[in-house]
Amino acid sequence: MATADDVAERLLGSFLGFVDVLAIHLGDRLGWYRSLADDGPATATELAGRTGTHPRYAREWLEQQAVSGLLEVSGDDGAPERVFSIDDAHAEVLTDATSLAYLAPIARMFGAVGPTFPLLLDAYRTGGGVSWEQLGADARESQADANRPWYDAQLADALAGVPDVHDRLATPGARVLDVGCGGGWSTIALARAYPEARLDGVDIDEASVGMATANAAGAGLADRVTSRHADAATLAEGAYDVAFAFECVHDMPHPVEVLAAARRALKPGGVMVVMDEAVADAFAPDGDELERIMYGFSLFICLPDSMSSPDSVGTGTVMRASTLEGYGRDAGFESVSVLPIEDFGFWRFYLLR
Known part of the structure; x- marks a missing residue:
């Protein structure tokens, strides 16, 4: 004791x-x-x-x-x-900002919580939330900057080892969808790795879309990469060969509906890749450091953001694999499997068919 x-x-x-x-x-x-x-x-x-x-x-x-x-x-x-x-x-x-050891943005993320703390207290009492927009630039830029080194340095090699995904991306004229694109670094990394593909990013946070558009222009990719402020429900049906959702499904108030819209946006035979937190398969009180920091993100950022929308499912950052698998099946995908991509930061990759 x-x-x-x-x-x-x-x-x-x-x-x-x-x-x-x-x-x-x-x-x-x-x-x-x-x-x-x-x-x-x-x-x-x-x-x-x-x-x-x-x-x-x-x-x-x-x-x-x-x-x-x-x-x-x-x-x-x-x-x-x-x-x-x-x-x-x-x-x-x-x-x-190019190093996989770059951690300053994580301090920036938790720093963003400070100004919103009175709103968080109210949300915890009433069941409301604190949106990504309310968290502001510190949070938005933190996530983009923290994830960017992994996308830049590791994403192309990780996907090259998954033939079902790589072959579709490498097909000349391939159309690629990045749902919840944030600052656009995932979309940019895909465009660099697959120079014959055209990529569309969508996000419900307007300021993030502005950042993504500027980043694509700065990377010289504005001719192949576009980002727009939109709900997934507006996606054109049957338009894409591959869809991605990088570290955002757990934030979505209505993940099944978004995944279903992405499924409808795929061409026949298309696939979707979801990257989300590599937490344990089940809750245990002796969780490791990854569990602890993910609960930290969930308490102060991701769960309140999700709960800021009406009728949210309230997933939170600590999204177990079984939860994502259930969302995928409910969205109409025939199968959801974990991809053999390891040593990729805090994250796990899923393939939805």
Whole structure:
């Protein structure tokens, strides 16, 4: 049995981690990490000057980061100002948007919760919700930035190992649908991997669609990649060879209806791929760290977003494989199977026929 001291010690560690998350969010959004990584070591005055921030706040943050072991510091009490620096490993995790170890966006996601907390409390009392739109740019950009390295570096190789999907994508003139495309990085990665395909992204969040459109243009793919603000119910029937839904089914208030619309949008013989969280097959109180962080996302972001729509099924982030399989069957797919794609971040891939 745990003692009160054991519980207090555990919670103290949690509180310290929470402080680190918020401090990482500050350093990410204010450009402090990036300046230290790109421009080199700095005093608080120098860092504030580089980033257009206040030196007193910069000093407090720098000292906290050094005490927490995220930054290195040189100088002593006799020096006018201490000099702070970031090593390569910390810089990769906190600033390298191409690295699979890039985690700063996750702090940004939890930072987005702060302004909405009164709304969350009300939702928990009434059964309402907090929408993706209300969570704002921090959440929207966080998800796009956190997922992008995996799409850029791993998605093409992962799909190349699935002939049923790869062969359809590689067919000249293939039409591809990306449901819930978000910032569009999944659509862009598919377009780069399959240069003879044409891709359409749809999303119900208008700001995400704007971001996806700009990202496709910036990637030089606007001639083959389009994104539009629309409900899946508006999809043209029999238009696509392959459909995808990347990390979004668990957010949908009406997933069966969306999957059914995607099924109708497929040509005869077309297939759909769903990528969602690789949580355990069943709830257990001794869940691992993946379960714990997914419940965190669910409590504060995904479940409230889903519940913000009327008559939501309220799936939540911790969507078990059996739940997705049931949604797929109810949507009219003949079979739902787990694809043999492993070591792909937090995610599991399903094939719906």
